[in-house]
Amino acid sequence: MAATQAARELVGLFPPGTGVDHSGALVLGGVPVSELAEAYGTPALVVDEAAIRARARRYADGLAARWPNSRATFASKAFPCTAVYRLLAEEGLGIDVAGGGELTLALAAGADPAGLVVHGNAKTDEELRLAVEAGAGTVVIDNFDDIDNLERILATTRGEQGVLVRVTPGIRPDTHEAVSTGQSGSKFGLPVPQAREAIARLRGSERLRLDGVHVHVGSQILDTEPFVRAVEAVADLGEFAVYDLGGGLGSRYTYADRPPTVEEYLDAVIDVAKRLLPADARILIEPGRSMVAEAGVSLYRVVSVKRGDGHTFVAVDGGMGDNLEVSLYQQRFEAAIATRPTGQGEPCRLVGRHCESGDTLSAGVPLQDPRRGDLIAVPVTGAYTYALSNNYNGACRPPVVFVRGGAHRAVVRRETYDDLMRRDLP
Numbered sequence: 001m002a003a004t005q006a007a008r009e010l011v012g013l014f015p016p017g018t019g020v021d022h023s024g025a026l027v028l029g030g031v032p033v034s035e036l037a038e039a040y041g042t043p044a045l046v047v048d049e050a051a052i053r054a055r056a057r058r059y060a061d062g063l064a065a066r067w068p069n070s071r072a073t074f075a076s077k078a079f080p081c082t083a084v085y086r087l088l089a090e091e092g093l094g095i096d097v098a099g100g101g102e103l104t105l106a107l108a109a110g111a112d113p114a115g116l117v118v119h120g121n122a123k124t125d126e127e128l129r130l131a132v133e134a135g136a137g138t139v140v141i142d143n144f145d146d147i148d149n150l151e152r153i154l155a156t157t158r159g160e161q162g163v164l165v166r167v168t169p170g171i172r173p174d175t176h177e178a179v180s181t182g183q184s185g186s187k188f189g190l191p192v193p194q195a196r197e198a199i200a201r202l203r204g205s206e207r208l209r210l211d212g213v214h215v216h217v218g219s220q221i222l223d224t225e226p227f228v229r230a231v232e233a234v235a236d237l238g239e240f241a242v243y244d245l246g247g248g249l250g251s252r253y254t255y256a257d258r259p260p261t262v263e264e265y266l267d268a269v270i271d272v273a274k275r276l277l278p279a280d281a282r283i284l285i286e287p288g289r290s291m292v293a294e295a296g297v298s299l300y301r302v303v304s305v306k307r308g309d310g311h312t313f314v315a316v317d318g319g320m321g322d323n324l325e326v327s328l329y330q331q332r333f334e335a336a337i338a339t340r341p342t343g344q345g346e347p348c349r350l351v352g353r354h355c356e357s358g359d360t361l362s363a364g365v366p367l368q369d370p371r372r373g374d375l376i377a378v379p380v381t382g383a384y385t386y387a388l389s390n391n392y393n394g395a396c397r398p399p400v401v402f403v404r405g406g407a408h409r410a411v412v413r414r415e416t417y418d419d420l421m422r423r424d425l426p
Helices: 001-011 035-041 050-067 083-088 100-109 125-133 143-154 194-201 225-235 262-276 291-294 325-329 417-421
Strands: 026-028 044-048 070-075 094-098 116-121 136-140 162-169 208-215 240-246 282-285 296-308 311-316 344-349 360-367 375-379 399-405 407-412
Touching: 026 035, 035 044, 035 050, 035 208, 035 375, 035 399, 035 407, 044 050, 044 291, 050 070, 050 083, 050 262, 050 282, 050 360, 070 291, 083 094, 083 100, 083 325, 083 407, 100 116, 100 125, 116 125, 125 136, 125 143, 136 240, 136 360, 143 162, 143 194, 143 399, 162 194, 162 375, 194 208, 208 225, 208 375, 240 417, 291 296, 344 375
Parallel strands: 044 399, 070 094, 070 282, 094 116, 116 136, 136 162, 162 208, 208 240, 240 282, 311 344
Antiparallel strands: 044 296, 296 311, 296 375, 344 360, 399 407
């Protein structure tokens, strides 16, 4: 019974619909993991396309049912890949971009420029000009320089740009400091007194159309209370046509995590909005991590197993080059041997191939009789792993593979050594 419960817990971290075949091996999106490893090699990031689409519909439909004048917008920094942009644009979501690169990728994927929300605490003139020329629907004002620079750029285009003022409400959620953004002293947005000043100035602008306000207090938040407080904070600033309430809902990375469901999050946010915001206002939300994290699974091959001094080190062919979440945020990940995921296991330290003692994918994870050549599956890697992937130690970044209904296709190819040298000059 204990083994059966452990198996259910493990599979519950993988994308919905994940199962095991007759041999006991994991099947993702209807495709055996061994087939994926054979076709694309390891490390590889496998994404269940149906899982992302289903999550997008939960957000979009759930928000519309609670507040019809609304739109869910994908915080694309979580997974800035053209295939993901295209998928979510097909589902009717807007796209939140931070920087010219994400903006360019979103446009290349066919995203509607009118649904773009352009963020950034240090937008360059080039990025602002790109946003204006692309017809981006909304630019989020993070500082007074944004106002000056946009007005100067728009003076040469005879156009008008819709903007929101980002408010820093003085809220510190229970999350890692690096992804907490709403507290006093945050580099993002304007404290309430300065936000009021920016609002007053924008109301007198001839080229910038003040649509409303924006608030975002952080990421990987496992409680609805900070979101409620954020709505209360922007409500105090007055009545506007648009309220962008940001994102930040956490994902279930470990057996112990119990984040609010999408529906619980929406209930909490919209209940307070109905009490405090104008009934005819437009509400935007910006889910990122919670949109894509649980759809992704990283596959690795075991290179060595080392036992001694009371430890079992299981080293794989990836690591902090393709998953920086552990090193940056001390995020805990679970893992399993993909061909025998449900048996009893010994506590192991799953480590990467990079020359850093901090290159650990998971500490103390139970693996059943790990051996060289085993295929390892790490769930909940759809958010930020691709975005933060890097070439440390000359590592080539892994491919991104979509699976759905028993079919699979690469949407990002594996990087090569030629790619590493492509920008080098003689």
